[in-house]
Amino acid sequence: MKDQQAANSTQRRYEIAEDVLRSNIESGTLPTGLVLLEGPIADILQTSRAPVQRALQALEMEGLVHRFAGRGFLVGPPSADIEPNRTDIKALGLIVPRHADEALQNRSSWERIYNIVEADVAACVVFGRYRIVEMELANHFNVSRTVVRDVLTRLRERGLVRKNQSSHWIAGPLTAQMVKDHFVLRTILEPSAIRLGARAVSPTRLEGLLRRLRAAEEVNAAGSFQENEAIQAEFIECCVLATPNERLKDLVRNNLLPVIATDRLLRRLGLPGDPAIITELRLIAELLLRGATESAVSMMETHLDASLNRTIAQMKIVAIIPGPGVTAAYLTPVLD
Structure with a gap:
């Protein structure tokens, strides 16, 4: 079990989500024809939609799920004539092994606040230039300056913030x-x-x-x-x-x-x-x-x-x- 936990700790979230979904499909917990939607699955796994989306795409490549004329994926191979089953996945008792659940929740601190900070910054950069003070950001979320720098570094990679000549973090303007x-x-x-x-x-x-x-x-x-x-x-x-x-x-x-x-x-x-x-x-x-x-x-x-x-x-x-x-x-x- 310890070896399995160690392996899962090095997996990315989409790989863990992929493993969980695959095992539930193979065991029949997720029956053929079930409509799989990113949102409900993300809620069950307590993660964002992005890793679930990538997991479903990987399972599609394996032929375990396929797209159809509606929203989401159907469990089963694409060649089969399958009627969509829209049962709420939350009512089926998706089996999430303890080690997978712990690995999914063991996210870095910067990931837990990144989406909020990105949304805050993106909502204002088109209107002008804003300064972000590291200490104020750290106090706002009650995290360390190290976590703040991780968040700001990733925002810089996405072109949302930069450092000026005075080494101040600046957001915007988006022109x-x-x-x-x-x-x-x-x-x-x-x-x-x-x-x-x-x-x-x-x-x-x-x-x-x-x-x-x-x-x-x-x-x-x-x-x-x-x-x-x-x-x-x-x-x-x-x-x-x-x-x-x-x-x-x-x-x-x-x-x-x-x-x-x-x-x-x-x-x-x-x-x-x-x-x-x-x-x-x-x-x-x-x-x-x-x-x-x-x-x-x-x-x-x-x-x-x-x-x-x-x-x-x-x-x-x-x-x-x-x-x-x-x-x-x-x-x-x-x-x-």
């Missing part, structure tokens, strides 16, 4: 020029990545992505913020990051961090996503599946140009919105 700069890099990097990695794209995974994109178009192309973000993340993983060039992968990932943060900010401010995004990604995926690589690259360039225009248009709308009336206590406006 249209910054967004344009990142999209220029996207246009250089991502079409090239698609061209280089087209032959390495998994046909099975690509077909699964296409089913998901088509379902989103049919049900509600605008979709929820979480669902659209998940679909776009899967598209990047499947179609862009299939390139064998590891350095190119790193450049794509790093450049996307502030782009994703910007989109997340706009959604949190209530601005809707554009249904055209799903259609554009579906067209690229279809072209790749047909082997029309250069056409897929051209469509990707078109998609990125349209995405930039959509983002800039929404930032212009935000520019006329009054700034936040209340910000977190550790965020201090910097007056120019």
Whole structure:
């Protein structure tokens, strides 16, 4: 048991969630046809949706679950004609071994506050420049300065904060020029990545992505913020990051961090996503599946140009919105 606990302590959360779900499917606790949704599973495992989402994608690759015309995944192989069973998973008594439960809850302190801090920062950077004082942030959450620095370092990786010449942590302002700069890099990097990695794209995974994109178009192309973000993340993983060039992968990932943060900010401010995004990604995926690589690259360039225009248009709308009336206590406006 101690060896098993030690092994689980080194596993990532999505790997633990994957193991828990797999064992419950194989034991029949999660029956064939059961609809699996990220939210309820995350609640049971007391974790965020991201590791659950990644776990379900891994199980899909194994053929233990598959996507369908509705939201979520169905337990069972994709080839089977299975009727969706929408029983609440919380009523089925999901078996979570003690060592897995402990490993899931044994998260670093920075992870427990990161999402809150990111949301606080993202909610104000479009309105101006704010200073974050480490000690005030530490006192606000009753954590150490080490934890605070871990959080701020990760926010810096995502382009949400930076250090100025006085070594003060500064958030914002998020400008249209910054967004344009990142999209220029996207246009250089991502079409090239698609061209280089087209032959390495998994046909099975690509077909699964296409089913998901088509379902989103049919049900509600605008979709929820979480669902659209998940679909776009899967598209990047499947179609862009299939390139064998590891350095190119790193450049794509790093450049996307502030782009994703910007989109997340706009959604949190209530601005809707554009249904055209799903259609554009579906067209690229279809072209790749047909082997029309250069056409897929051209469509990707078109998609990125349209995405930039959509983002800039929404930032212009935000520019006329009054700034936040209340910000977190550790965020201090910097007056120019």
